[in-house]
Amino acid sequence: MSNVWTLAKRELNAYFASPIAYIVMAMFALIFGYFFYAATASFMSQSLRAAMSQGGAPPMNLNDYIIRPLLGNASVIILFLMPMITMRLFAEEKRSGTIELLLTSPVTDLEIILGKWLATLLLYAGLLAVSLLNIANLFLYGKPDWRALAVGYLGLILMGGAFLSLGTFLSSTTKNQIIAAVLTFGAFLMLWVMEWITFFSFGPVAQALAYLSITSHFESFSKGVIELKDVVYYCSFIFLGLFLTSRSMESLRWRS
Amino acid sequence: MIQVEGLTKRYGRATAVDHISFEVKKGDIVGFLGPNGAGKTTTMRMLTCFLPPSEGKATVDGFDVLENPMEVKRRIGYLPETPPLYPEMEVREYVEFTGRIKGISSADVGKRTAEVIERCSLGDVRNKLIAKLSKGYRQRVGLAQALIHNPPLLILDEPTAGLDPKQIIETRKLIRSLAGEHTIILSTHILPEVSSTCESIIIINNGKLEAIDTPENLTARLQGHETVFVDVEGPAEQIAGKLAKLAGVGRVEQREGARSGRAIFEVEAAKDQYVRSEIATAVVQSGWKLHELRPLGLSLEDIFLKLTTHDQAVETPAAASSEPVAESPTGGAQ
Numbered sequence: 344m345s346n347v348w349t350l351a352k353r354e355l356n357a358y359f360a361s362p363i364a365y366i367v368m369a370m371f372a373l374i375f376g377y378f379f380y381a382a383t384a385s386f387m388s389q390s391l392r393a394a395m396s397q398g399g400a401p402p403m404n405l406n407d408y409i410i411r412p413l414l415g416n417a418s419v420i421i422l423f424l425m426p427m428i429t430m431r432l433f434a435e436e437k438r439s440g441t442i443e444l445l446l447t448s449p450v451t452d453l454e455i456i457l458g459k460w461l462a463t464l465l466l467y468a469g470l471l472a473v474s475l476l477n478i479a480n481l482f483l484y485g486k487p488d489w490r491a492l493a494v495g496y497l498g499l500i501l502m503g504g505a506f507l508s509l510g511t512f513l514s515s516t517t518k519n520q521i522i523a524a525v526l527t528f529g530a531f532l533m534l535w536v537m538e539w540i541t542f543f544s545f546g547p548v549a550q551a552l553a554y555l556s557i558t559s560h561f562e563s564f565s566k567g568v569i570e571l572k573d574v575v576y577y578c579s580f581i582f583l584g585l586f587l588t589s590r591s592m593e594s595l596r597w598r599s
Numbered sequence: 600m601i602q603v604e605g606l607t608k609r610y611g612r613a614t615a616v617d618h619i620s621f622e623v624k625k626g627d628i629v630g631f632l633g634p635n636g637a638g639k640t641t642t643m644r645m646l647t648c649f650l651p652p653s654e655g656k657a658t659v660d661g662f663d664v665l666e667n668p669m670e671v672k673r674r675i676g677y678l679p680e681t682p683p684l685y686p687e688m689e690v691r692e693y694v695e696f697t698g699r700i701k702g703i704s705s706a707d708v709g710k711r712t713a714e715v716i717e718r719c720s721l722g723d724v725r726n727k728l729i730a731k732l733s734k735g736y737r738q739r740v741g742l743a744q745a746l747i748h749n750p751p752l753l754i755l756d757e758p759t760a761g762l763d764p765k766q767i768i769e770t771r772k773l774i775r776s777l778a779g780e781h782t783i784i785l786s787t788h789i790l791p792e793v794s795s796t797c798e799s800i801i802i803i804n805n806g807k808l809e810a811i812d813t814p815e816n817l818t819a820r821l822q823g824h825e826t827v828f829v830d831v832e833g834p835a836e837q838i839a840g841k842l843a844k845l846a847g848v849g850r851v852e853q854r855e856g857a858r859s860g861r862a863i864f865e866v867e868a869a870k871d872q873y874v875r876s877e878i879a880t881a882v883v884q885s886g887w888k889l890h891e892l893r894p895l896g897l898s899l900e901d902i903f904l905k906l907t908t909h910d911q912a913v914e915t916p917a918a919a920s921s922e923p924v925a926e927s928p929t930g931g932a933q
Contacts, residue, residue, distance in 0.1 A: 349699040353685070360687035444683035444744065447647040448700045449672040596651060 346450045350458025351465065354432075358466055363431070367424050367466075372473045378416045379477040382409045405487040406567065410478065414495045414565045417474055418558055421467070421503055422531045428466060429510025430524035432459045433588075437518035437595075452592045456511065456585055463507045464500075471499055491567025498564020501577035505557055506531060508584025515591040534558070600625045600752060600782045601646065605655035608641050608806075615641040617806040618655065623799075625751075628778050630797035631786035638806040639786040640680060643754050646784075647677045659752060673702060676750035676781075680757050682741025686730035690721055693729055694743050701748040711747060719743040719773065735766035742773065753777065755785040759792060771796055825868045826895040827875055833887030835862035841881055847872035861890065 358364035386408045393403060436442040445455055475496075481487050509530060514523040538556035540549045553559055557580065560573040601623040608616040616638040623629050631639045644650040646657055648668040656663065662670040685693060694715060698708045716725050719739045724732060729740060738758065745753055758774060759767045767789075775796055777783060787793060793800055794814045802809040810817060831838050835853060839862075843851045847869050854863040868874040875892060882889045 345705075346700055349696065353688075353696050356692075357685065357687055439683075440679060440681045441683040441685060443644075443649055443677075443679045444697065445700070447649050447672055447675065447677045448697070449669050449702050450700050451669075596649070 344454075346454040347458045347461060350445075350450070350455060351462040354459055354462030355465060357431075358428075358462070363427065364466055364469070367427055368470060368473055371420060371424055371470045374420050375413075375417060375474045376477060378413055378420075379409075379474075382413050383481075405481055405485045406491050409481065410487060410492055410495060411565045413478075414499060415561070417471075417499060418502060418561050419535070421470065421499075422506065422535055422558075423528075424470070425467075425503070425506045425510055425531065426524045426527035428463050429507055429514050429527055430520045431514065432463070432511050432523075433515040433592075434518050434520045434523045438520075442595075446596070452589050456588045456592070460504075460507060460511050460585060463511070464504055467503045467507065468500065471496060471503075488567065494567045494569055495565050497569070498561050498573070501564075501574065501581075502557060502561050505577050505580035505584065508581045508588070509534075510584075512584050512588040512591060515588050515595070531557075600627070601657070601659055601784070603642075603646075603655070603657045606642065606645060606652050606657050607654035608638075608645060608650065609653045615806050616645070616652075616803075619803065619806075619808045620655075621801055621808065621811055623782060623784065625782055626779065627799055628774075628783045628785070628797045630793035630800045631784060631803070632788070632793055632800055633786075633803040634788060637803050639803060640756055641806075642803070643677070643756050643784070643786060646671075647675050647754055648672055649677075673748070674751050676745030676748065676753045678741045678745040678753075678755045678758060680760065682737050683744070684729045684737060684740060686728065688729055689726055690729060690732070690740055690743075691716065691725040693740065694721075694747055697744040698747040703748055711749075715743045715747050718746065720769075735762055735769075738762060738766070738770060739773075742770075746777070749780075751782060753781045753783045753785075755783065757786055757788075759787065759789065767792075825873070827866045827868065827878060828891065828893050828895050829864045829866055829878060829882070829889075830857070830861060830891035831864070831882050831887050831889055832861045833882075833885070838862055838882070838885075838887060839864065841885060842866055842878060845874065845877050845881055847874045847877065865895065 386403065386405075389408070390403050433442070436445065478487075478492065482489075510523075510527045513526045513530065514520075516526070517523050534555070534557040536556075538553045538559040541553045554576075560576045563570045563573055601621075603622070604620050606616060606619045607614065619638075619642060631642070633639050641650065645652045645664065646659065648664050648671050651665060658664070659671045660674050662674070664671050685696075688696065691712060695708055695712045698711055698715075699705070703711055716722060719742050721736070721739055721743060724736055729737065732740065738761075742755070742758065745755065755774070759770050762770060771792060774783065774785065778796075785792075785796070797814065799811070799813055800817060801811045829842070839851050839853060842848060842864060848866055849869040849872075850867040852865045852867075854865055857863040866874065866878060875894065879889060879892055
């Protein structure tokens with residue numbers, strides 16, 4: 344397993360040596376910061392109105408009014424940014440020929456895949472750390488429930504891991520980074536909007552599609568609830584993504 | 600060290616490598632020779648477990664490339680045609696990374712990296728980004744990567760391609776200095792490289808094995824008959840008749856491209872016969888004017904061309920007179 348770490352370190356190094364990591368982080372910080380500002384500003388005006396209303400409205404909760412919608416928004420932001428992270432994973436190595444080094448070194452396909460996936464997961468964790476800087480402000484001025492927050496972040500990590508495994512797979516199918524990015528972005532978008540079908544349809548097909556949607560499983564996490572079915576969903580999604588990647592690497596050998 | 604039997608690679612309907620068989624002994628330096636697209640790279644990729652063979656068997660140090668790829672990979676240092684470099688890494692960092700993924704323990708990897716950097720004369724650039732290196736340096740970094748785990752077998756795909764003459768000489772020197780410790784297979788289409796570095800040559804063309812021998816034997820085998828180029832002013836038929844009757848002359852052929860009034864011949868001597876002086880005497884005694892008389896030497900280039908242009912020679916009458924191809928001693932399918 345030390346190989347996995349060696350490969351992951353090299354991969355992370357590549358993100359930080361090129362501007363990719365910084366640009367993705369900066370964009371995420373900007374957009375997340377904007378959403379954070381919007382959420383807190385509207386919270387403030389609403390709580391002011393509630394305090395002024397007669398009869399006294401029930402007290403408003405930071406978790407429900409700020410953190411939950413914010414985490415939901417974060418899941419959409421990462422959906423847009425993730426393809427930029429995963430597109431180069433295999434496509435770049437195939438284009439430049441360095442894949443030949445990896446495949447002729449005594450490392451297994453699984454180690455290569457896990458190393459790459461782990462590197463993207465760590466970079467993604469870095470993004471989430473940026474968002475925590477915003478959230479930390481809430482602790483300065485209020486008392487949000489940190490356990491619910493932690494569950495929300497666990498959900499984000501699991502969902503991100505699932506996105507990343509699919510992105511890793513799609514990058515392994517081509518040597519063109521743009522193609523990898525477009526495929527990945529399309530797939531993510533589909534997996535997000537699939538749950539919208541339940542707005543107008545209620546049959547078993549709609550139910551199934553809604554279940555498959557990657558964002559619908561984040562709902563309970565954002566409420567601070569760990570549901571086994573969601574954890575199982577994300578874990579099987581990650582497994583499937585990495586498994587498909589290993590199949591794709593195998594076929595790369597036999598076809599090329 | 601290497602045993603290859605009936606190795607074949609097909610891409611769809613195209614056959615890139617067609618039933619190649621050869622053997623490389625421990626400590627040999629073997630040159631893999633062939634025109635571009637002959638199947639050199641594909642063969643090397645099969646030996647390094649990058650591509651699985653469609654048919655046939657290849658073993659390295661007793662380990663089969665399909666059944667035991669990990670053991671094979673541990674024993675091979677491979678430099679692909681384009682060195683597999685990560686431009687965003689520094690030289691030392693990169694060499695160390697390759698050392699780690701090739702299974703060197705963390706305790707030894709630093710020392711080993713320093714040794715290889717020394718060996719490949721990369722000391723000056725050890726802290727430079729690979730992206731900023733010249734082609735010659737990149738090639739050496741690629742070689743360092745192949746050497747890092749001190750593999751018993753080195754496979755180098757066109758190690759001197761794209762280098763300037765000075766760099767080519769340096770790289771060759773480096774490769775020669777590696778002989779002895781390592782068994783080396785290198786591919787090239789530059790012939791002097793083979794004659795200057797290799798003990799044994801494998802010539803492949805169109806995916807088929809054409810010949811396998813030492814450079815000396817290959818030359819000897821094809822050079823048994825000396826061929827002489829003669830440019831004479833005089834009546835062509837008479838001259839041809841006269842030359843053909845000389846003792847020791849095997850075959851006389853008229854060539855095109857002579858100036859008016861002159862004729863050019865290629866005269867092939869019988870085996871181990873020296874005919875140049877007889878030809879000169881005969882021409883001059885008959886009163887014709889001798890403009891040129893020179894032996895047509897058979898360099899490695901000629902051997903190579905003769906072996907690899909076999910197919911075209913059958914098709915085009917202009918080249919039909921070229922010498923028949925030496926049959927392959929290992930029985931590679933022809």
